[in-house]
Amino acid sequence: MTLVAVGLALILLAGLGAFALERQPRRADQVFRYGVLAGSGAAAWPAVVLLLRGARSSGVAERLPGGAYGLDLLSAWFLALLLGVGACAAVYGIPYLVEERRHRRVGVAHLLLAVLLTALAGVFTARTIIAFLAAWEVMAVAAYLLVVFERERAEARRAGLIYLVLTHASTLALLAMFATWSGGGVESRFEDLAGGRAGTAAPASAILVLALIGFGIKAGVVPAHFWLPGAHAAAPSHISALLSGVMIKTGIYGLLRVLTLLGPPPPWWGWTVLLLGLASAVLGVLWALAQHDLKRVLAYSSVENIGIILVGLGLGALGAAYHEPALALLGFTGALLHTLNHALFKSLLFLGAGAVVRATGTRELDRLGGLGRLMPRTAAAFLVGALAIAGLPPLNGFVSEWLIFRGLLEAGGAEAASLRAASAAAAGLALTGALALACFTKLHGTVFLGKPRERFAIVSGAPDAGLTAPQRFLASACVVIGVLPPVVVPAAAGAARVVIPDAGTAGDLGGAAGAAARVTLVALSLAVLVALVWRIRLLDGGRPAARVRETWACAYPGVTSRMQYMASSFAASLLAAFGPLSGRRVVAGPGSFEVHAADPVLDTAGRFLWDRLQRGAARARLLQTGRLRWYLVYLILSLLGLLGYLWTAT
Numbered sequence: 001m002t003l004v005a006v007g008l009a010l011i012l013l014a015g016l017g018a019f020a021l022e023r024q025p026r027r028a029d030q031v032f033r034y035g036v037l038a039g040s041g042a043a044a045w046p047a048v049v050l051l052l053r054g055a056r057s058s059g060v061a062e063r064l065p066g067g068a069y070g071l072d073l074l075s076a077w078f079l080a081l082l083l084g085v086g087a088c089a090a091v092y093g094i095p096y097l098v099e100e101r102r103h104r105r106v107g108v109a110h111l112l113l114a115v116l117l118t119a120l121a122g123v124f125t126a127r128t129i130i131a132f133l134a135a136w137e138v139m140a141v142a143a144y145l146l147v148v149f150e151r152e153r154a155e156a157r158r159a160g161l162i163y164l165v166l167t168h169a170s171t172l173a174l175l176a177m178f179a180t181w182s183g184g185g186v187e188s189r190f191e192d193l194a195g196g197r198a199g200t201a202a203p204a205s206a207i208l209v210l211a212l213i214g215f216g217i218k219a220g221v222v223p224a225h226f227w228l229p230g231a232h233a234a235a236p237s238h239i240s241a242l243l244s245g246v247m248i249k250t251g252i253y254g255l256l257r258v259l260t261l262l263g264p265p266p267p268w269w270g271w272t273v274l275l276l277g278l279a280s281a282v283l284g285v286l287w288a289l290a291q292h293d294l295k296r297v298l299a300y301s302s303v304e305n306i307g308i309i310l311v312g313l314g315l316g317a318l319g320a321a322y323h324e325p326a327l328a329l330l331g332f333t334g335a336l337l338h339t340l341n342h343a344l345f346k347s348l349l350f351l352g353a354g355a356v357v358r359a360t361g362t363r364e365l366d367r368l369g370g371l372g373r374l375m376p377r378t379a380a381a382f383l384v385g386a387l388a389i390a391g392l393p394p395l396n397g398f399v400s401e402w403l404i405f406r407g408l409l410e411a412g413g414a415e416a417a418s419l420r421a422a423s424a425a426a427a428g429l430a431l432t433g434a435l436a437l438a439c440f441t442k443l444h445g446t447v448f449l450g451k452p453r454e455r456f457a458i459v460s461g462a463p464d465a466g467l468t469a470p471q472r473f474l475a476s477a478c479v480v481i482g483v484l485p486p487v488v489v490p491a492a493a494g495a496a497r498v499v500i501p502d503a504g505t506a507g508d509l510g511g512a513a514g515a516a517a518r519v520t521l522v523a524l525s526l527a528v529l530v531a532l533v534w535r536i537r538l539l540d541g542g543r544p545a546a547r548v549r550e551t552w553a554c555a556y557p558g559v560t561s562r563m564q565y566m567a568s569s570f571a572a573s574l575l576a577a578f579g580p581l582s583g584r585r586v587v588a589g590p591g592s593f594e595v596h597a598a599d600p601v602l603d604t605a606g607r608f609l610w611d612r613l614q615r616g617a618a619r620a621r622l623l624q625t626g627r628l629r630w631y632l633v634y635l636i637l638s639l640l641g642l643l644g645y646l647w648t649a650t
Contacts, residue, residue: 004071004079004125007043008118011036015114022107029094032110036117040087043121047076047083051491067189068131069122074260077495078124078253081340084477085245085347086117088470092351093238095466096358109149109236116142116242123250128189129178136174136250140167143247146239147231159230162602166217166227173214174254181207194261204262208269211258212276219251221310222280225303226602232299233363237354240295241347244302249339252309256332259317259499267418270317277310278428283581285435289442289571290584290597294353294363297443298346301389304432305342309335311425312404315411320500322416327407332496334403337488341396341481345388348474352382355467356447360454365446365567372448379448381471386440388478391433393523396481399489405429435574442570450564482520568595 014035021028050073071079090113097106119142122135144167148160182188220228228248232240255273259265284303291297312335319328355378356371357363372379388395405426412423481488572595575582583598599606623634 003046004043004121005069007039007041007045007083008121010039010042011114011117012039014039015111018110018114019107022105025101025106028107028110032114033091033094036090036114037087040083040090040117044080044083046071047079050076051080051494054490054494068128069125070127071125072498073495074253074256074498075124077336077340077491078249079121081249081343082117082120082124082246085343085474086113086120086242088347088351088474089113089238089242090117092241092354092467092470093236096236096238096354099358104149109146109239112142112146112149113239113242116146116247120246120250124253127191129182129193133171133174133178137171139247139250140171143167143231143243147235147243149236149239150234153234155230156234159227159234163227163231166224170214170217173210173217177207177210177214180210190257190261205266205269207258207262208265211255212269212272215251215254215258216276217251218254219248219306219310220280220303221251221276221306222283222303223601223605225280225284226599226606228302229296229299229599232302232350233293233295237295237350237357240299240354241350244299244350245343245347248302248306249343252306252313252335252339255313256336256499259320264320264500265317267318267321270314270321272314273310273317274314274422274425277307277312277314278425280304280307280310281432282307282428282435285432285439286575286578286581287583287597287599289435289439290575290582292365292567292595292597294356294365294368294443294447295350296363296597297365297439298349298353301436301439302342302346304436305338305346305389308401308404308429308432309338309342311335311429312338312400312407315404315407315422315425316496316500318411318419318422319407322414322419324411324414324416324419325500325502327410327414327419328500329493329496330403330407330410332499333489333493334400334407336495337403337492338397338400340488340492341388341400341478344474344477344481345385345395345397348381348385348471348478349389351467351471351474352378352385355471358467365443367454368447368452369450369564370448370452375448377468378471379444381468381475382448383444384475384478386444388482390437390440392437394479394482394520394527396478398520399482399485401429401433403489438571438574442567446565446567446570483524485520 014032017031017035018028021031050071054073090110093110093113097104097109100106100109116139119135119139123132123139126132126135144160144164147163148156150156151160178188181193217224217227228244232244235243281304284300284305284307288297288300288304291300312331312333314331316328316331316335319325319331353363355375356368359375360368360371362368384395388397391397391401408423408426408429412420414420572584575584581600583600584595585598586595623630
């Protein structure tokens with residue numbers, strides 16, 4: 001754990017160095033790049049070693065002096081995930097922000113990124129209430145400052161305001177949870193909470209409800225998801241990758257940590273998490289399909305994948321509640337593995353989106369097209385991420401979703417009759433997978449295939465190496481995990497046993513992991529066979545001569561780039577089947593036809609509550625008269641109220 005502290009100190013020093021050397025850009029970039037890489041490697045080493053060792057104990061394996069921070073298998077899983085994605089984001093951010101040096105202090109962004117990485121590591125390794133809440137609040141503030149980094153844009157300011165309101169609502173819920181749990185002892189250790197020695201015995205139901213509210217908001221669970229699309233779209237792309245890939249996972253980590261301390265939850269809590277996850281998965285991908293903004297598609301897709309993770313978490317909680325340890329192990333392992341996989345492929349997609357935005361200057365899908373010829377490396381990496389997020393073999397998204405599917409199907413044969421109903425969630429996940437495939441077919445096709453809808457000054461085939469290297473690393477990780485599931489499944493199962501220690505041995509997952517490996521092998525063999533046949537065809541007869549034929553222009557004078565599917569038209573028929581639930585808004589007039597994507601929660605309930613809050617604030621403003629005698633009256637009334645409370649309390 002001391003090596004973790006040294007690594008995090010190096011990351012902070014790298015951020016400070018980039019800030020201090022801002023007038024020497026080349027040296028600042030070198031200090032930041034190599035400092036973050038060295039710090040991430042040093043801090044990740046103990047976590048990786050602990051995961052490979054596969055300790056069966058649910059206790060804290062390593063501690064810092066004082067006991068405020070420590071490392072167990074669950075913390076190690078999330079810490080390794082954080083530092084891998086964080087290092088890629090930092091390396092990518094250096095060339096990505098080069099153009100910003102003309103009108104913005106890039107050193108501040110690098111420093112804030114270093115602070116955010118350190119705070120996230122603090123959340124994952126904290127072992128006392130005060131340490132956890134301190135790291136949580138630093139994380140929230142650093143993320144806010146990065147979201148509003150381009151504060152001259154109204155979109156960034158609005159996204160920052162919504163994020164700030166929701167993140168502090170999350171913090172208030174967590175404060176209430178810890179206060180209820182510990183009896184007001186902020187110095188309480190997590191071990192004391194588990195043993196009931198921290199304070200008065202609190203009802204587990206109250207703790208679980210508050211945990212679901214506080215951590216659910218941070219994770220972006222429907223209906224508290226609406227802060228996420230704006231914040232992730234407004235932030236610089238490498239920050240979006242970190243926010244979506246890692247920061248929202250602090251909510252998942254928090255829920256799992258609460259379960260490790262409380263023990264098996266009651267069945268109602270597991271059902272609640274399962275249903276919330278199913279709603280988030282289906283609605284998240286549906287709303288992603290309706291978007292016309294490249295980064296907002298990816299942001300809404302994060303809501304979908306958080307939903308998939310919660311389905312696995314809910315399944316694991318139900319398995320623990322109904323005393324089905326093998327089922328619990330499948331659910332928790334699938335949830336943890338999908339947490340890692342989503343961090344990899346979603347970060348890859350956001351970095352690819354950033355390269356597109358940097359090259360073209362736009363995020364509007366209806367203005368893009370044909371970029372595959374101009375940015376072939378980014379297009380190839382983005383395709384890997386799109387296939388992975390759609391859950392197709394032989395990539396990593398398939399493996400984790402397969403484990404969750406397998407758990408849901410096995411729930412159908414459980415001894416407890418009420419638990420068998422969980423198998424119905426498999427249909428919801430199947431619908432989610434189908435919509436995700438349609439969504440990312442639309443996204444990749446609209447951006448990289450077809451004809452360019454506008455002309456952009458892009459140097460063909462020569463993107464910045466600093467932008468493509470992190471994409472290649474993340475794409476390679478997606479392929480390795482997909483082709484070789486045994487590389488990570490045992491480590492995920494070890495982390496899952498921290499949550500449910502009586503889940504049995506690693507052999508419990510052998511059947512599910514083996515089946516996933518067989519499906520992956522078939523898909524990989526098919527892909528290799530297709531590539532081999534195509535190669536033989538080229539070698540045998542050479543490249544076939546291109547035959548040019550005039551395309552019918554539908555009675556127009558000629559074919560233009562506008563005569564191809566747009567982002568809205570591609571998904572129109574599919575979204576129409578879901579009606580207003582899809583968030584698709586059509587505005588048709590005598591001489592115009594426009595399609596807008598709205599958030600059904602934010603634009604209805606959210607706007608209604610915000611309007612009521614503003615009206616209440618306007619009425620409360622009457623209390624601020626500027627007259628001293630009225631302020632004295634308020635003070636006297638407040639003192640009388642406090643005295644009355646003390647009198648009734650005693």
